[in-house]
Amino acid sequence: MADFNPSLVTLCCENSAFLVAEEENLPGVTPVKIPCGGQVEHYHILNAFDQGADGVMVLACLKENCKHFWGNDRAEKKVNYVKGMLENIGINAERLAYSPVAANNEYKYGELVKEMYDKLKEMGPMEGKVKK
Amino acid sequence: MNAQRKYPPAPEEMTFEPKVLVVGGGASGILSAEKAAELGLSVVLIEKTEELGGKAAQLSFLYQSNLSPSQWLKDKISSLEKNNKVTIYTNSQLEKVNGQVGNFKVTLNIEGKKEEMDIGAIIMATGMDLSSKMPAQVEKGAGSFLSQMEFEKQFTQLASGDSKTFVLVVKEDDFLIGCINALKYSKKLKEANHNVYVFFDEMKVSEEGTEKLYHQVREEGVTFIRGTNNLKIGQEEGKFSLTTIDPQLPVKLAKELVINFDYYIFNEDLLPGADTGKLAEILRVNLGPGGFFQEDNYHTEPVYSNRQGIYFVGACRMPDLLHNVQEQAGAAVNSIYQLSVADVKELMEKTPLIDVIKCAYCLTCYRSCPWNAIDLLYEIEGAAWDGAPYLHPLACQKCGCCVAECPNRAISFPGYTDEDMQKEFKKIGGKV
Numbered sequence: 001m002a003d004f005n006p007s008l009v010t011l012c013c014e015n016s017a018f019l020v021a022e023e024e025n026l027p028g029v030t031p032v033k034i035p036c037g038g039q040v041e042h043y044h045i046l047n048a049f050d051q052g053a054d055g056v057m058v059l060a061c062l063k064e065n066c067k068h069f070w071g072n073d074r075a076e077k078k079v080n081y082v083k084g085m086l087e088n089i090g091i092n093a094e095r096l097a098y099s100p101v102a103a104n105n106e107y108k109y110g111e112l113v114k115e116m117y118d119k120l121k122e123m124g125p126m127e128g129k130v131k132k
Numbered sequence: 133m134n135a136q137r138k139y140p141p142a143p144e145e146m147t148f149e150p151k152v153l154v155v156g157g158g159a160s161g162i163l164s165a166e167k168a169a170e171l172g173l174s175v176v177l178i179e180k181t182e183e184l185g186g187k188a189a190q191l192s193f194l195y196q197s198n199l200s201p202s203q204w205l206k207d208k209i210s211s212l213e214k215n216n217k218v219t220i221y222t223n224s225q226l227e228k229v230n231g232q233v234g235n236f237k238v239t240l241n242i243e244g245k246k247e248e249m250d251i252g253a254i255i256m257a258t259g260m261d262l263s264s265k266m267p268a269q270v271e272k273g274a275g276s277f278l279s280q281m282e283f284e285k286q287f288t289q290l291a292s293g294d295s296k297t298f299v300l301v302v303k304e305d306d307f308l309i310g311c312i313n314a315l316k317y318s319k320k321l322k323e324a325n326h327n328v329y330v331f332f333d334e335m336k337v338s339e340e341g342t343e344k345l346y347h348q349v350r351e352e353g354v355t356f357i358r359g360t361n362n363l364k365i366g367q368e369e370g371k372f373s374l375t376t377i378d379p380q381l382p383v384k385l386a387k388e389l390v391i392n393f394d395y396y397i398f399n400e401d402l403l404p405g406a407d408t409g410k411l412a413e414i415l416r417v418n419l420g421p422g423g424f425f426q427e428d429n430y431h432t433e434p435v436y437s438n439r440q441g442i443y444f445v446g447a448c449r450m451p452d453l454l455h456n457v458q459e460q461a462g463a464a465v466n467s468i469y470q471l472s473v474a475d476v477k478e479l480m481e482k483t484p485l486i487d488v489i490k491c492a493y494c495l496t497c498y499r500s501c502p503w504n505a506i507d508l509l510y511e512i513e514g515a516a517w518d519g520a521p522y523l524h525p526l527a528c529q530k531c532g533c534c535v536a537e538c539p540n541r542a543i544s545f546p547g548y549t550d551e552d553m554q555k556e557f558k559k560i561g562g563k564v
């Protein structure tokens with residue numbers, strides 16, 4: 001599937017990852033600002049898939065560095081929960097990932113996104129995608 | 133049925149009581165009260181013991197200036213007592229805190245009587261505890277072994293006379309107070325022609341002027357020896373001696389060093405005040421490292437807690453020097469002032485709002501808020517369950533945790549509603 005260009009959504013915490021994501025303008029990647037990892041709802045993750053994303057990443061602050069104390073831990077838990085949901089409906093859970101990124105770590109953001117992007121490329125289009 | 137309240141409350145209802153409660157009447161409490169009164173806020177200062185002053189009043193002198201700490205505090209106390217903006221209660225304690233910043237409902241125990249008050253903001257200045265352990269078991273002459281605080285109290289008396297030998301031992305701890313005390317003692321003792329030896333693990337000289345002081349006393353002949361682990365104390369005919377091997381010397385050169393001393397001064401362990409844990413429960417704030425009040429969050433200012441309107445000043449957040457405490461008091465009072473003049477209406481527009489028709493009053497939001505920013509309201513017009521929690525606009529930090537946790541999805545976050553997120557997701561794959 002050489003000609004498949006996946007679309008990836010990164011839900012980025014405005015205190016860390018979004019500051020990086022704004023700078024890095026990567027093709028096929030749509031950064032979406034969230035106020036804190038704690039604000040991530042499964043509804044929004046599923047909605048992103050529904051709107052045509054092939055993969056979703058939730059990027060929040062490093063462990064014990066959250067401005068709102070446990071927002072990043074909550075985000076990680078929520079991502080694991082939604083992974084289970086995805087599996088239940090026959091979607092590869094690998095399409096969803098959680099990673100901590102610091103506000104000054106552009107390199108890590110780039111690497112993480114690239115890794116995910118390559119993985120998605122291999123996986124091909126979303127299993128559940130409805131052709132419109 | 134009673135008259136029911138509108139939800140959300142109108143911005144005009146969100147008043148800020150211009151009254152500050154300062155808990156603790158030591159130096160940090162006195163400085164905080166002074167700053168707050170300067171800004172025109174009324175102040176209630178409570179102290180659990182009989183008189184104000186705390187530990188700073190027992191210091192004999194400071195390293196920064198020739199000011200006498202006890203006199204300085206006495207002047208401050210008497211000017212606070214004269215100030216009609218300031219009410220001082222001794223033998224009093226904090227019992228209960230309800231409500232949110234601007235309108236805390238506080239219950240105080242004033243000399244055994246309970247009293248309720250409306251308070252705008254709270255400054256915690258409850259200080260620290262000292263714990264000292266004798267470095268050696270001695271049969272007599274225990275008076276030769278003094279902790280730094282005991283030494284402070286008798287300094288003038290002990291430093292008189294001449295050519296006594298003082299050993300100052302500063303065991304490693306997390307704060308620099310032990311080192312700075314040892315330096316300031318060495319200076320005075322050397323001026324009075326005594327012999328001074330300082331044993332230390334790490335010389336902490338990060339405060340202004342302390343490195344200069346260190347070099348100065350070294351030049352004046354104070355002996356500094358690194359390492360406090362191999363000190364052996366011997367006693368012979370009422371005389372004490374200290375035997376050690378300088379760990380910094382190469383093995384070949386290392387010789388036993390024997391010092392006959394008259395006084396052995398050691399630093400105390402600095403611990404959080406005994407009721408810190410209980411007060412944290414009353415205030416619903418997190419404790420930081422070592423059980424002190426200090427919040428371990430680099431996104432916020434050092435004096436902040438995890439609740440708006442509650443601040444930590446002085447040794448209860450971290451043992452520190454007086455001039456730093458003065459700055460902390462200023463920072464806390466400054467934040468109180470900024471909150472008191474904040475534009476509530478504008479903040480309200482950005483704060484997530486609960487839809488009272490959907491809310492089941494399950495209190496999941498109340499429990500999941502990291503900033504404890506949620507008030508509980510009752511008798512709300514149109515509410516499904518008589519009332520609803522209210523995200524207080526001044527206290528809420530707009531993190532969205534409660535929004536994500538609400539099982540009924542009853543909270544909507546301006547800027548991050550389902551529609552707003554949907555709009556963002558429309559951009560997926562380059563289509564706009």
Ligand code: SF4
Nearest residue numbers: 501528529531532534
């Ligand atoms: S948005 Fe965050 S700070 Fe505000 S009430 Fe909800 S959980 Fe608390």
Ligand code: SF4
Nearest residue numbers: 491492494495497538
């Ligand atoms: S979590 Fe939702 S339903 Fe429960 S009390 Fe809060 S707003 Fe109401």
